[in-house]
Amino acid sequence: MSGVLNERACRLAEYLLAKAGELKVIPHTLENGATIVDCGIETPAGIQAGLLLARICMSDLGDVQLVPGTLEGQTLPYLQVQTDHAVESCLLSQYAGWKIDVDDFFAMGSGSMRAAAEKEDLYRILAFGETPAKTVGILEANTLPSVNVVEMISKATGVESKNITLLVAPTSSIAGNIQVISRSVETAMHKLFECEFDVHRIQAGYGIAPLAPVAKDHLSGIGRTNDAILYGSSVTLWVTGDDKSLQEIGPSIPSSSAACFGKPFLEVFKEANHDFYEIDPSFFSPAVIIFQNLDTGNVFQFGQTNTTLLKNSFGF
Template sequence: MDAWPIHIPITTMPGGRMSRPSINALTAPLVESLVADAEILRLGIERLENGCLLVDAGIHVKGSLEAGRRIAEICLGGLGSVSLSGSGPVAGWPLAVHVHAADPVLACLGSQYAGWSLSHKESDKKGFNALGSGPGRALSLKEPLFNELGYRDQADRTCLVLEVDRLPPLPLCEKIARDCGVDADALTLILTPTSSLAGTVQIVARVLEVAMHKSHELGFDLQAIQDGMGSAPLPPPAADFLTAMGRTNDAILFAGLVQLFVRGEDAQAQKLAIDLPSSASRDYGRPFGEVFKAYGYDFFKIDPMLFSPARVMVSALDSGNSYAAGALDTALMAASFGIEP
């Protein structure tokens, strides 16, 4: 694989807004390092006939926690750091994921958020469906969200992360490259099954992202958010997709902890703190798998306000006051994680 450029160009912003770095340029060396370390990270590398590079993080290979950590930083567009530690929001739980992003709006909403819906119909097989996250989203601009962010990137190489349990079809890879405006051999797709070690880490590492997404849904001024960080326990992977999806969601819903630093009036910071926790949702109170089943496995029937951390602190930089709301629920977390009493 050719070396990716290491210079960091600055994107051109519309309307005279402050320039921001290219998230594709920032992630380029991270992707290159991931591929170079594939053997020690237990990743599979395959280049398709059109040149597209596939990185298998748990479909036909074992993958690893470290691979998931590094993939999560790629998802953040190179603007955030992800670490694993033995201390976290839940006392006595052996491992936690910690996330920090100096520009959480761009890192989480402009890159990490899985907002690009991808699909391909196959005549003799079941269709392929996935949600794409990562810096490629800022090239394709398929989501109205980028108009609100006022951000678009330019790059001749890119990467997308897909939470899938099988390899994407060749025509879809070609379509992704076209939509991103790059050659197929300049596209890297990283595949992270939900039930894999790497997939578990990269999903739980979205603890800050779900707080950012819900802040956006609540109508909070995104420009007021200056910084942020979050933590959540790392659940054990599950053998089946539905259980694995439930555990990774519940890690955030019942035991995720986020702190946001904002500008503006205290009243707005306090309201955000009150409205942000998952317990503010009508669907809170049961493991995610039970909620999903109750709605007939229709994801879109679930209250979208459910997807947020369990406890939130919002610190108002102009006054120095902080407001906290929500609570960790270790009993519901333990039930979801399959922990025997």
């Protein structure tokens, strides 16, 4: 296939680069021609950079906004995400399914570059792939990638290094914090996919999650951002088809279906030796999932939030 997701993501990344000074991001050009954009390591970046990161992650097939909210009386911004292309924006682009591990550099990779690499089974199952001339990826990391990292991505995607753009932000930054917490709908979509639900039944998605305070370090940020999704997010999906399948699969979708539910994410992460891929995958889900069946008009809700845990995690 041609690079539809990559084309959209690259256009938005080019806009980010054109506004680099205003957005407080710092572009670097490596010796192989790749563009690395610091979005929160040696620069404060900011809210607008974070919102753009989230949209680039979704290949510009979703809308991400900050909206007002409260957490047990404490005023707090919430991140609102909506998309009419949940499969493409969330599963095929936004999901952080590519483990980037080269030399001493590690990051969770997301964005449209995944569709070019097709390293994950979901691309085979969903019969999707791209062969773009240019690609862009988002890396959740607290250091910038080297030439060797880019060369690995180039080999995997078939894209020349000079045509690769990588946007990097740690969770302990404003932009990185926003980018991670904008994944409420994505976590629901991936959980449904893993439960072998026909994700093409999903016509639209909406999610909202509390924006955690920016943590003092990357590890603490991992804890807070994941807690925001696992214990504070609510996702609504508009679906077609029968009610019975929704009622049957519903209880297994929220984070409360995991045995480790009730523990702060940082505790679970430490028990897994700081390896995301060793954590029970059923845990990566929104706190609440709501199905609105377009064919029957019926609504089904599953899961629960945990505001006490959130307040402790956020330091309130």
